[in-house]
């Protein structure tokens with residue numbers, strides 16, 4: 455089957471910011487569309503999305519954030535290359551590399567390349583009569599990933615109501631994804647009720663659908679989530695545990711980690727000690743970006759003292775980038791990687807990063823961004839790639855629930871197994 459048309463256009467994400475959509479039409483008349491996500495707490499080593507600030511396309515009504523340059527690159531540079539070609543994800547990605555050999559996809563824009571690469575993935579799966587998950591998983595039972603879900607948010611996602619970005623929960627005791635999700639919804643609802651009882655405004659929803667509340671310490675915020683878990687009748691540790699996304703790059707000034715809302719500053723070595731105490735005193739089984747994106751030595755120091763079963767997850771540190779992952783493997787700086795397709799820019803090379811991580815015994819967590827859309831391909835990728843874990847935000851907002859609902863669909867309609875990488 456061949457590609458007959460490729461069209462890029464601008465759409466809106468869940469924050470109301472412009473993002474790129476690409477639609478690939480095949481010779482059988484079917485059209486396959488994908489829209490790209492976008493981060494707020496972006497790491498500096500991520501692939502570069504093109505925004506129009508300072509260009510002839512700049513649109514003051516979108517405060518320079520429009521993506522018409524990336525769209526033009528799809529329509530004027532990528533489309534002429536792909537039309538009339540066979541539909542095949544690998545071929546499409548190699549054409550995209552040929553057109554823009556830069557490491558960070560800055561010539562075409564990673565938002566342009568990813569939109570095309572994703573729509574090519576969907577179109578390729580369709581040409582083989584398969585869903586995207588099935589295209590990658592072949593005939594094996596689909597392995598549904600363990601969710602990691604926001605309850606509280608601060609940082610860049612909630613006007614810095616807390617210094618750390620997210621407190622999440624992982625329902626490790628659930629037997630099915632369906633059960634896992636019901637537990638999560640109950641805990642989130644209980645946290646909202648408790649927030650209201652404590653006099654805080656709980657209708658302030660953070661970018662990823664979590665609650666935006668303030669606390670006098672990180673420990674107090676963790677204890678709040680622990681008590682929400684207990685109040686719905688679930689066992690902390692056995693059934694539900696905590697995960698943090700510290701997003702520490704956001705409050706590291708090159709010398710100190712500054713927790714502004716609680717008025718404390720730590721040197722890197724003090725912060726390593728602090729994170730070590732925090733993770734041993736709270737039921738935390740996964741901690742993401744506890745140190746800044748280039749503070750490799752703190753990551754290494756912490757890995758040396760952290761219990762082996764604690765998941766030390768690199769997001770801004772690794773940016774779904776093979777070279778940075780290889781460095782982390784060699785230096786023993788982390789034991790898990792967040793996999794965000796838009797940090798990388800292409801579907802095939804994102805999968806290569808995931809495979810390299812798995813080959814080196816890293817856990818892999820496929821992740822959405824804070825700026826999302828109604829697409830559910832992320833759930834297909836996490837499942838089809840047997841990633842083991844998925845992070846999508848909270849359970850509020852259809853841009854989040856589109857992914858959860860896709861996983862519920864797999865569990866209801868396909869032969870599946872729910873994965874617990876923390877066993």
Ligand code: 2PG
Pocket residue numbers: 492493494495496497610619662699701769821822823824825
């Ligand atoms: C993260 C993501 C998702 P953002 O830091 O892990 O929570 O946030 O997309 O803003 O980088």
Ligand code: MG
Pocket residue numbers: 699701742743769770
């Ligand atoms: Mg993160």
